[in-house]
Amino acid sequence: MTAHDTPAAARAFNIVVLPGDGVGPEVALAAQRVLTCIGDIYGHRFDFTEHLIGGAAIDAVGESLPEETKAACIASDAVLLGAVGGPKWDGAPVRPEQGLLAIRKAMGLYANLRPLQVSPVLAHRSPLKKEIVEGVDLIVFRELTSGVYFGERTRTETSASDLCVYTVEEIERVARAAFQAAEQRRGKVTSVDKANVMETSRLWREVVTRIHAEEYPQITLEHALVDSMAMHLIRKPRDYDVILTENMFGDILSDEISVLGGSIGLLPSASLGANGPGLFEPIHGSAPDIAGQDLANPVGMVLSAAMMLRHSFQLEDEADSIEAAVAAVLASGAVTADLGGALGTVSATRAIVDAIRAIHWAAARHVPMHWA
Ligand SMILES: NC(=O)C1=CN([C@@H]2O[C@H](COP(=O)(O)OP(=O)(O)OC[C@H]3O[C@@H](n4cnc5c(N)ncnc54)[C@H](O)[C@@H]3O)[C@@H](O)[C@H]2O)C=CC1
Ligand SMILES: CC(C)CC(=O)C(=O)O
Numbered sequence: 235m236t237a238h239d240t241p242a243a244a245r246a247f248n249i250v251v252l253p254g255d256g257v258g259p260e261v262a263l264a265a266q267r268v269l270t271c272i273g274d275i276y277g278h279r280f281d282f283t284e285h286l287i288g289g290a291a292i293d294a295v296g297e298s299l300p301e302e303t304k305a306a307c308i309a310s311d312a313v314l315l316g317a318v319g320g321p322k323w324d325g326a327p328v329r330p331e332q333g334l335l336a337i338r339k340a341m342g343l344y345a346n347l348r349p350l351q352v353s354p355v356l357a358h359r360s361p362l363k364k365e366i367v368e369g370v371d372l373i374v375f376r377e378l379t380s381g382v383y384f385g386e387r388t389r390t391e392t393s394a395s396d397l398c399v400y401t402v403e404e405i406e407r408v409a410r411a412a413f414q415a416a417e418q419r420r421g422k423v424t425s426v427d428k429a430n431v432m433e434t435s436r437l438w439r440e441v442v443t444r445i446h447a448e449e450y451p452q453i454t455l456e457h458a459l460v461d462s463m464a465m466h467l468i469r470k471p472r473d474y475d476v477i478l479t480e481n482m483f484g485d486i487l488s489d490e491i492s493v494l495g496g497s498i499g500l501l502p503s504a505s506l507g508a509n510g511p512g513l514f515e516p517i518h519g520s521a522p523d524i525a526g527q528d529l530a531n532p533v534g535m536v537l538s539a540a541m542m543l544r545h546s547f548q549l550e551d552e553a554d555s556i557e558a559a560v561a562a563v564l565a566s567g568a569v570t571a572d573l574g575g576a577l578g579t580v581s582a583t584r585a586i587v588d589a590i591r592a593i594h595w596a597a598a599r600h601v602p603m604h605w606a
């Protein structure tokens with residue numbers, strides 16, 4: 235008897251979907267299709283309710299995070315977000331990105347988890363050498379609700395400023411989350427800062443060092459400066475396990491490491507708080523250059539849905555099914571243009587759904603799946 239034979243107790247989930255802008259609606263739809271398939275197989279009900287955020291919300295109601303969107307997210311079981319922003323709103327008095335920052339803050343989502351694994355069958359898709367990227371398995375823990383993205387901003391004719399503030403408590407809680415993840419992984423945390431220059435980074439380093447010594451001495455902790463870390467991540471990415479860093483450094487470094495796997499379109503993320511619903515989104519933006527053309531890679535969004543099943547709903551088998559299907563489809567070469575393939579967003583999504591069904595069918599009948 236396997237977990238695939240009998241669906242676990244059927245459950246119902248209220249999921250808020252924030253499609254947003256650009257490729258956001260295209261990839262959000264992909265995640266819903268995959269979740270609907272998972273619901274059919276395992277007997278769960280996923281109720282999706284769409285709400286406005288970002289540029290779409292600015293166009294419709296004049297603000298990037300309408301009150302009813304915020305209320306719906308807070309009342310939900312989990313939130314799926316596509317992406318926000320685009321050139322259309324670049325000069326606008328209200329920016330779409332502000333809506334995303336505001337919902338992260340309103341939901342208290344202080345830890346943004348951005349995992350990356352490069353399996354041997356996918357290593358050739360990276361522009362970097364196969365022997366450098368093969369076997370990479372790391373996760374970025376990015377602080378998400380503080381730092382320079384949330385500090386006071388000023389602007390005059392001749393100057394501008396963005397204030398970077400971190401409190402001890404903000405550093406402690408994300409550090410604990412990273413150390414706890416390391417306990418379940420290879421036991422190593424690399425904390426990234428700019429402590430040779432910035433006061434917030436000096437506080438960051440002190441607090442991380444103390445939390446490590448007092449609470450997680452069994453974990454190996456190393457500190458790195460963000461500039462050389464950007465280089466090391468390309469030179470020897472397999473050295474890293476858990477990377478802990480502040481908001482802006484994490485934003486930048488995670489886009490950088492997406493190259494190791496071959497495309498930014500592959501990377502998912504989970505944004506989690508102390509309690510309450512999580513928010514799940516790919517790490518990429520609204521990709522205006524390919525929006526509306528059925529070109530977006532849906533994998534980052536689909537894997538974000540898998541993270542939702544695992545982290546918010548504790549549906550391990552269901553999350554594993556999605557991840558196994560994605561791995562099988564990528565290994566088979568059925569990929570989108572960013573990875574050198576010919577599939578569009580819709581057909582790549584269909585391939586993932588078909589693979590979920592095939593893997594489930596084979597598991598239920600104890601048939602070995604050589605391609606999975
Ligand atoms: N979480 C969010 O909603 C984010 C929003 N943004 C916003 O997105 C807009 C565009 O920003 P960019 O700097 O261009 O970053 P981007 O991540 O949207 O795009 C960078 C490059 O990656 C490609 N790309 C991104 N996602 C892809 C996918 N799923 N499949 C295939 N290729 C993909 C794009 O075509 C582009 O060439 C901006 O308005 C920015 O503020 C940026 C990052 C995160
Ligand atoms: C507010 C977002 C646009 C910041 C970002 O790039 C991200 O979270 O990946």
Ligand SMILES: [Mg+2]
Nearest residue numbers: 485486489517
């Ligand atoms: Mg980013």
